[in-house]
Amino acid sequence: MFPFQIFGLGFVGTAKMSIVVFKVTVAAIALATLNGAANFKRVTCPDGKNTASHEAIRRSCSRNFVGSILSHSDDLQVNLYENVCGETVYESLRLTFHDAIGFSTSGEGHGTDGSMVIFDSIETAFAANNGIDESVDALTPFLQRHKVTAGALIQFAGAVGLTNCPGAPRLEFLASTAPFPNRRILSIKILARMADADFSPKELIHLLASHTVARSDHIDPTIQQVPFNTIPFTFDTQIFLEVLLKCNSVPGTSGNIGEALSPLGKEGEMRLQSDFALARDSRTACEWQSMVDKFGNNQKLMVTIFKNAMAKMAVTGQDKKKLIDCSEVTPVPKPPVAKPATFPAGTRNYYTEAIGMILPLTIFKCLAGAPTHIPACPNGAQNSADCPTPRS
């Protein structure tokens, strides 16, 4: 087992509760009465353009809730994500995990309660949550503009954002109706932390498909937006192959905690120590490799099990019966690019790292030519100065 301990997750927060909890409770009471039997007659929401079918949503619609939540989705898409799979989407997605994983089966912690937003200055200061404050700050104005609880806001924002990434699933979204105060979790090793939050090692690997659309801003203080795979703007299986490759270098400076050697360090790719370890640990290696099958493309499987794991994570610590299924208000995701995982150019000779593993890696195609250069922006531009906006 490789050292994980710096990544122990989840923490404590109690102060600052009363005011904010009051605010969300008012919204919660308004929503709590909205559960109802399914009725698939479509109705038009107060915004005049969106429709909803589920009875619960229809009834909430008449109370302006769906109108609010749909305009919320549009608001996020236009004003936060700019309809692209980029920086702000990654940060919202990461936040869905960090808000959920404080849950403890011992009863001492709670799950998707929005505490990251509610206890903003407390929780975002913990080392394992490094950088989370950016997504919290980005989402806070939306909490003020729309009728949702902080916990629902975080999961909703993650689900909406992910639809911009080609190949991503349309996640389940259940609107929460009540906040949970008093989280109290110890920092322990990842698999133990996940087990305590009622997630198996396999489910952790399923959730880690998220690292296909992810970059680091904090591990190496000298560089930001450092991708974990060569195709950071599509939701594909590439991350699961690249983390298996043999490696030789790091991007930026060396000796940073949390970073392992990368196969494409010089090209600006970072490998997380935790991904490196999980891809090789006997408890998780097989599941990791099964994300890329012998045809190089287990996109369908990956997306399905990621969606299921996210659905579970999104309601961690919550009573599903008290939640309203609002999945249909999220946008339909962009279709997958349908490209099998490939060895990035220049990495063919690195597959030997994986000898003894279950995958015959020799079957993967390797891109020809000079080493793959990783684009800095969703529009394919190589330098971040050429990205259309600073946030993408």
Ligand code: HEM
């Ligand atoms: C084993 C558990 C995990 C560990 C140790 C871990 C660790 C990390 C680290 C160290 C970073 C880089 C942060 C930075 O330097 O800015 C990161 C980024 C990210 N993580 Fe994870 N992660 C885990 C699980 C997850 C899960 C379950 C999700 C989502 C469901 C997730 C989504 C993301 C995303 C989207 C980013 C990119 C954020 C950005 O681009 O700004 N991670 N993760």
Ligand SMILES: [Ca+2]
């Ligand atoms: Ca990718």
Ligand SMILES: [Mn+2]
């Ligand atoms: Mn970032």
